[in-house]
Amino acid sequence: MAQDAIALLEADHQRVESLFSEFKSAGGDRDAKLHLAQIICMELTLHSMVEEEIFYPAFAHATGDQQLVEHALKEHQHVKELIANVPSAQNLDGAIEALQRHVLHHVEEERRGMFVKAKSCGMELATLGGRIQTRRAEVAATVQAA
Numbered sequence: 001m002a003q004d005a006i007a008l009l010e011a012d013h014q015r016v017e018s019l020f021s022e023f024k025s026a027g028g029d030r031d032a033k034l035h036l037a038q039i040i041c042m043e044l045t046l047h048s049m050v051e052e053e054i055f056y057p058a059f060a061h062a063t064g065d066q067q068l069v070e071h072a073l074k075e076h077q078h079v080k081e082l083i084a085n086v087p088s089a090q091n092l093d094g095a096i097e098a099l100q101r102h103v104l105h106h107v108e109e110e111r112r113g114m115f116v117k118a119k120s121c122g123m124e125l126a127t128l129g130g131r132i133q134t135r136r137a138e139v140a141a142t143v144q145a146a
């Protein structure tokens with residue numbers, strides 16, 4: 001059975017939060033940090049993609065709250081710019097820290113704002129969850145094949 005869309009997105013948030021902690025505790029292990037940085041960027045890219053393609057439009061449709069969606073998209077844009085800086089960063093710790101700060105801020109806003117509103121407006125969260133899982137699996141397969 002498909003999981004509720006919000007539960008899925010929250011699971012992503014938590015996974016990324018623990019990856020950020022792992023990065024921090026990797027200390028001076030540069031290879032481990034590079035590897036973790038790659039996973040963090042990939043997870044965030046996938047997560048933003050399913051939100052932008054599936055969850056945000058459904059939310060805008062259900063609530064008519066275009067403003068909240070536009071604000072979230074602006075934050076995604078900033079996160080994408082920070083992700084783009086990671087591969088060439090002279091200071092990997094600083095690049096990941098900046099990314100973490102911005103991501104945690106955005107996640108907190110989704111939690112307190114959009115997700116609370118989504119739960120109370122009768123959105124088809126299970127159906128959306130199914131679509132999110134399918135889309136994620138599709139894209140993960142092409143990433144692995146590349």
Ligand SMILES: [Fe+2]
Binds near residue numbers: 072
């Ligand atoms: Fe988001």
Ligand SMILES: [Fe+2]
Binds near residue numbers: 013047051110
């Ligand atoms: Fe999110």
